[in-house]
Structures are given as structure tokens and as C-alpha cells.
Amino acid sequence: MTAHRLPSGGLLIDRARPVEFRFNGKPVKGFAGDTLAAALLASGRTLMGRSFKYHRPRGVVAAGVEEPNALMCVGEGPRATPNQRATMVEIAPGMSARSQNHWPSLEWDVGAVNAAIASVAPVFSAGFYYKTFLFPRIAWKHLYEPVIRQSAGLGPAPEGVDPDEYEHLHAFADVLVIGAGMAGLAAARAAAEAGARVIVAEQGPRAGGRLLSESDIEIGGMPGADWAAGEAAALAAMPNVTLLTRCQGAGLYDHGYALLDEEPKEGPSRRLWRVRAKRIVIATGAIERPLAFANNDLPGVMLAGAVRDYLALWAVAPGREIVVFANNDDAYRTALAAHLAGLTVKAVIDCRAEAAGALPEAARAAGIAVRTGMIVAKAKGGKALKSVLVAKRAADGRVAGALEEIGCDVLAMSGGWSPAVHLFSHCGGKLRWDEAQAMFRPAPERGAPTGADGEVNTFVAGAANGLLSTAEGLADALAAGARAASDLGFSAVAAEAPSATEPGMTPLQPLWFTPSVGKYAHGTKHFLDFQNDVTAADVELAAREGYESIEHAKRYTTLGMATDQGKLSNINGLATLANALAAPIPEVGTTTFRPPWTPLSLGSIAGRDAGTLFKPVRRTPMHDWHEANGADWEPVGEWRRPFTYRRAGESREASVAREVRAVREAAGMLDASTLGKLLVTGPDAGRFLDLLYTNMMSTLKPGACRYGLMCNENGFLFDDGVVARLPNGDFLCHTTTGGAERVHGWMEEWLQTEWPELKVHVANLTEQFTQIAVAGPKAREILQPLTGMDLSASALPFMGIAEGEMAGIPVRLFRISFSGELSYEIAAPAHRGRALWDAIREAGAGQGIQPYGTEALHVLRAEKGFIMIGDETDGTVTPQDLGLSWAVSKKKADFIGKRAQERPFLSHPERERLVGLETLEPGKRLPDGAYAVADPAAKTPEVIGRVTSSYLSPTLGRAIALGLVKRGPERMGEVISFPLEKGEVMQARIVDPVFYDKEGARQNV
């Protein structure tokens, strides 16, 4: 037992199960059910981290999700998770936790020098990041970046691959209730009793919310905590209810879509619930506000409610001598609880002139000094709170009279409570300012989330709805649950609210800023945002510099932009801004809350979609052979294609050159299975393809192929491929590898939406057929022995089709060529692909056949001046630009893109058009994408073209390139300049884009 662990009590801990863990390498003992924060406080430790900018010593402020200071890195190695709130992490045997933002140690930190600098020159004052952008880049490199890197940054990223499992779970609910405090339990019970399917998500380990910590609330004649336990048990026993704990409502989205982030006790590390709910009840309670006085960030300064939580839930006394500083009655509960726990309550400092409510009276009756009309002007201490300076508060809010020092190790502060409206705001819920309670609360009459049917589908209940009293909150929640169920047709019986008693509350008095005297009079040590180290002075500076909108001031000061998203700072910050602008708070407005409610682990978001499941890989039937034979893989869409097949000791370049030579000199074989294959059938198929392709397809004779181009309605080329008219009259349209699904979708779109009267059916057969290209002068003699089909030029001419068997496998032969050589593309059923590949390989072994990859394919086609979609095209290039006018029909009345190509600028003579480029230094390759300019010496050179493809051609023994150049075809023989990096200029001669076999003699054999 430590001095800070109370001898009895602690609703959440199991004293029979001690747990030992390590903090900053040293062993710490706690009990099962302790959070890191509770166990560390119990061990007497109040210093838990250093602040982000100034590295000021910080302790725990809260007991729940709103904790801004006590961020820790939990776990080791690949399991290390930074920025975990110590208030939310339950300790486990062997767990290791480290504090953050300090070097070399938490107790002695070099970075705290930033704070010292800041007091001389405002290095990190409001707008620091923006102002320093005005400095020259050199200052960033040598001055600001090193300073920021050294001092800033939250926890370190884990090293290695996360070994934990994360899962996604899709769920459906009639009513989703977020929060299982009093309101959530009541709303869920009402909806569930009516028969609705209910999911309840509670972020803490146990249902009950603040009822667990408040000893003076009775519901239905029993202590609030007991009532909550009974309700939770009743809900858990209902077959139509799923009650989740350790599960935050992370975000609300359109049409009743919600994300719940669960950290289950067993199973995966995290489970992300993707819920579609017909109705949602938000019962997320309220968050207590800190008070802004000098040094309000010292370890030992805590929220009053949190001090009660530590006493009641974990039997932990955060200190032995307590001062309470408040503007409301509720905080007196802390004084009473501390007194009851045997701690010394030195005083309650209440800024109100009078405090005559039931709780202040109870405090007085307990012998506690109640000092009204007073404020805490300053907290004193080094790494821990030692005392507070209190003073009378004048009518104008200033400090009046002498300062009095009160020794204490805990200051419990309360500025009132703000409804946790975050989730309501996520999906468009509007708020209004409640002057009496000094809070923004939901205003569904101004706007509330709606479902697909336009009906309001989200209600807020209890404290989250601005109803802080137990009786009102309970009635509100029961009504919300019943309303949610009855909206859906369930006959909700209007359950009578159980009796609820608690001490009556008198009004609070808003207190946004406590002036101090002396050095910190101007709020430079009055922290509003603890996590981002934003002070009241920063917000006032922002106002003076013209950042009058809260959205601007937020970004300028970074108020509320840390991982806690301003849960504690939001209202205090905008009240400070309103005060600086002398404007009412509702006029200043609030910032918009966005998901998630608290940080989501990236693992949660990814779920199982990691590693090999991140994106499926498409494999051809020959994939394994490629893998076993040295394939350098290249991703093409979801496919993997061999870039080249390297032999032992061979460079990539040498391998590609060898493959190119094999095709030109003997034969090569290419796995072309990834090409898109769309079967277009039906009586109107020809008419339809005439509309889709720029050239005429309806005139194609069965048994023949034609190269076709597709444009979009803007007239730009987006896909190409060979269209084969099968012997039975059907059309088989080949597309690019990456374009198969896109072109299929394109065809469906036009058929379904523009020309539904056409009788056409399209099927994507890409994966049904394997396809092997056999190219090279020896292609025929290799293939002929494998088949009974006559492969002679007369029987199967260029662009012809044959059907039959090859090596006993049913095949379809297309005599088409993308290399300029004698070439056959052989299609077979996919499951016979590997057998066909092996048969051809074996048949050609004697003639020197070699497999070739995509890079050789590219070199071969570039040598022939064939364009490649995505290289020569980029969505702004027309067929005419590429010298493909021969493939654009002049006869057809219409095709997609025809009208656009009539626009004057698409036939403008200054357009960039396709040319070949030969570098003046034959061994030197132009870089892909290099720009050609008119005069490289000009100050702002005029761009006249660019390189679209560039290779070293093994066939020609020189570098070749294709490019788009203004008036290109009119400039044959002209030498143009390509300025490169560091002043280098390459020169190339404009030539015909067909570099090799211009007559096409090699394929006409």
C-alpha cells in the first residue's frame, strides 16, 4: 500500500490481482483495473510528461478520454504505440510505458530551454509557423527546422511491421446508442424494451459514466452506481441488445453510418465496427472545463471531476492536501469526496460572491473552508504543485487586495461542464449558446443529422444534450430512446422515469480568465490548450493581429489542433477570443468538430487490408513459370508482368537487349494474357462499335482483325487495341492491360444510358483466355509443327484469324504484330495456358526462342513507331496528333469524339504532334519526359515539345525516342534542344517515328 492508495474502495480495481508493469524502465505496482494514470498516481508520481512546445513538466489533468498531457508510448518494438492517453490504457502484467517529449530524461529536460527562450523572445508564439514562412528558406534549413525537430513531435513511430491483428466488423442496428452512462443506459433500455435491435457502445471499461463516481445520486431508490450496474446487466441479458465496453463512438457519417472503435479484452488488438443504424442516440455526457490562471499546467492541477474519479474508481488520492477552485456547485462534490477519503481540504476557492447551494452548505457543515468571491491567481511549484496564491476578485474581474499563499499538492479546478456534442456535429448537427449554463448545446431545430429518407435520425440525450441534472437527463434519455424506437414502428411504452435525487445546484458564474499579478499578468502562463501549449496570451495576440474568426484563430494559434482536438480548450479558447474582440460568445461561434472523437489507430483503419490483402494481385496462368525463370516483376494495373527475364549475372539492360535481339533475329514469346478481351455480340454489335471506335468496325469481315482507337467525348484518345471479327461474326475487342475494366464499363455506360435500343451484349473475357505472342522471323517454323492449321502467308495472311488446335489445345490465332516481325498471338482457354506456353517453348528451343518481357515489348514497338497508351497519350492527345488519321473514319456520321475533333483548336497547326527523335550523341538516351525548348539560352524558354518514350535500341545500336513536338512532322531533320539538369542541354534530330523497317516488309512474309 502506498501513501496515495486509499485503504478501501476503488470500484474498478481488483485488489486481489496485483499487476506489475514498467514505466520508463522502472517497475511500478498497481492493481488489475488500474489505468496507467491511476497506477502512476498511486505510486506517488505526478510528473508524467513534458509539453509539446515548451517542454514544461506536466501531470495528468483528467481521468478519461479528454486527457491532454499524460501521453505515453506503450509497448516495445513493432508493438510500440505512441501518444496513448495514460487515463485510458489499462495496465497489464509486463506492460511497458514510456513518457514522451523529453531528453535526456523526464526529470531533467534540455528542451525546456525553449521555454526560457520564449520568455525572452516569442519564438513559439501564436502564428509561429506562419510567420517563419516569411523568412528565407535558408533560415528554415539551418535555424527553424533543427529547432522544431529537436523540440517538437509527439511520440516516436513504432519500428517494424505491426504484428497485431485488426479487424473490421459490419453491423446493423435499429438504434445505436453511443455512451453507456446514465443517459445511454436509459435510452438503450427504452428502445430495447420496445423491441428494437440495439447496439450500445461505451468507451470505458464499465457502464455507468459519472454515476460510478458520484456518491450523492440516487436513482430508483438506490445508489446511482448500483442502478447503472442493474441496467447494464438487464441490457446485456436482452437478446436484441449488444452492449460493448472499451468501444468509442469514433465518428458519425451520412445516413446513419457510424464507426465504433473497440479495444476488446480478447481477440484482435482492435475491432472497428462499421455500423449502419436507423436511429442514433448520442449520450456522450459532458466534459469539465479547466480554469485559466497562471501556471495552471503544473503537475497537481487537475479537473475537479477527475480528482473524484481517482478517489472513487481506483481509490487513488492524487495528493494529500487539496484546494478546490471553481465557479460552480458541482466542484464541491470533490471537496466532500476528498474530505470523506481522509484528505485535507485546505479550502474551496469559489469566484462567485455567494455559494448557498446544497453542496456548498454540505461542505461548510463538514468543516471545509469555503472562500467565496475569490480566485486562484497563480499556482507555484517546480515539477509539482507546492502552493497556490489566492486573492479577492474585484467586481471588474481583477485581482483585489493582498495575495494569500495556501500550501497544497492538488488543485481541483472546475469551470463548469460542456456537453460532448462532437458526434452530433460530425454529421451536421447545429448548436446554440446557452447563456445560463455557459455552454454550447445541441439545437436540432437548427439542423440535425438525417437519414437517406430525409428524416432526422440522430438524437442527443442527457448531459450531452445540455441537461446536467440527473432527473432531467434521465427523462430526456428515456424519451430519446422511446422516440428512436417509435420512429421505426416499435410500440414504445412511455416508461416512467425512476425517481432521481441529488443535491440541488445553484447557477455557475462564467470565469474564462483569472488575471494574475506580476510577471504573468498577461496570460503567457495561462494555458488553454495544454497539449499544443497555447496560452490565453496567444489567443489574444491572434485577435490583435486580425484573426477574428475562431476558425482562423484556431489555425493561427494551433488551439484545439492537437490529438485531443481541444476537448478541454475549445470553449475556453473561444471565450478568450470573444473577450479579446469584445464580442458575445455565440457571435464568435465554434469550430467544427470532425471525426474521430479520439485518435484512431492506423491499424484500425486498415483492418485486414494490409500486406498481401492490401490489393489483390492478378496472376496469369504462366505466373509461376515467370517467377521461376528470373522475372523482374512490373506492376501493370493489378497484374504483375515480367519486365524482363534476367539470367544469372546479367544486368537488366543486357537482359532487355538480349530479348529484343531474340525477337528480331529468331523468335520471342510474350505472355500477353493480361490484354483486355471484350466479346461484343448481338445484331447491332457492328453499329455499336462504329460509334465507339474512331474507325469503321462494321465492315470488318469475319476472320479478320483491325487496329482500333477509342476516344472520349472530348476527342482525346484513351484506349487502343486490335478488334477481331471472329469467324462466327462476333467481335472480340482487345484493350490495353490497364484498360480492360475501364473500356468494359465505358461500353456498358453507352449501351445502358445513351443507346439502350441497340441489341448488343458485352462480356469481359479477359481472364477466360490466356494469350501468347510468338514473334520473330522463325515464328512460323516453330509453330507450324504444333498444329494442323496452315500457317502459311496465303492461308493465314497478316491481320487474319484462324481457329483450331495447337499442341492438342483448342486455340485461336491472330496474325497481328506489335513488334513489326512475323507474329502470331495465340489465345487458349486460361486453364490450358501453361501447357501451351510449355509446348511452344519446347518446340522453339532448337530455333532459339526466348521469353521476353514488357520492356523488350516497349523497345520493339518504339523501334516501329507504334504508340503506347499512357506514354504517347496523356488524356490531351488526339489520334490526329499521333499521325493516326488513317484510323479515324471520315465516312461515319458519328462516333464518340467526332464532334469534339471538329473544334478548331484540335486541328490547330501549332499542336504538338508525334515525331521520332535521334540524339546527336547516339549512345545517349533522352530522359523520359524531357522538354524541348525553342531557345535554351532564353530567360524563359518556350516549350515546343516533350519526350514521350525513350530507349536504347539494340536493333539500331543507338538511342531512339518518340516525342510530341509543335508542328513536328513539318520539321523533319531539324535539331531541337532539351535542357536538362545543371545546365546540360541535349540535342536531337527530328526524324520519322518509324525507325526500323519502314516498309513493313518483315511482317509481310
Next chain:
Amino acid sequence: MLLITCPCCGVSGEETEFAPGGEAHLKRFGPGSEEGEFAGYLFYRKNPKGPHFERWRHAYGCGKWFHVARDTVTLEIFGAYKATETAPPQEILDRIAARGKA
């Protein structure tokens, strides 16, 4: 994330199951059309704040294109109808009118 019901197969699915296709009921202008007509077809869109008639495809479902009447502010879906309809059905127009947004 929107919840959309496909009028072709009847399935209600997540927005991610569908692919958006922009404004509905555009009239295609092809060869021979005036520059203004063609520009209107190709480029000009209503982009309203409020009820909007738009094209969607049940991309990861039945594959069919269809039309949706949707409020771009409240995200209310007034109804869905077949791609072959050249104008919104009266019942959907009535529903929009009932919201005071005709």
C-alpha cells in the same frame, strides 16, 4: 457514406458499392451541333445546392446504371429510377415538392 437503393436489383447498399456518374438527363449533341449546344453537353453542369438529378452505377452489384434524385445539402435521397427514363417520375417530383424544394 450514403445509403443507396438500386432500382434495378432492389439492393440497398453502401455508397462504396456504387459509382457516381454526374448530372443526369443530359442531351447528347454530336456531329453537326452548334458550338453552344456542344459546350453545354460537354462542360456545363447545374451543380445545384438542393435537389439534384444524377447518374449512378451499381458498379459492385448488378452493374446497371440508374438515376437518383438527391439533395446535395441534406443528402436526402428522394428516389431512384431507371437510366432509360428521360425525366424524373412524378412521384419523385412530388416528394421534392413536399419538402418545399420544388
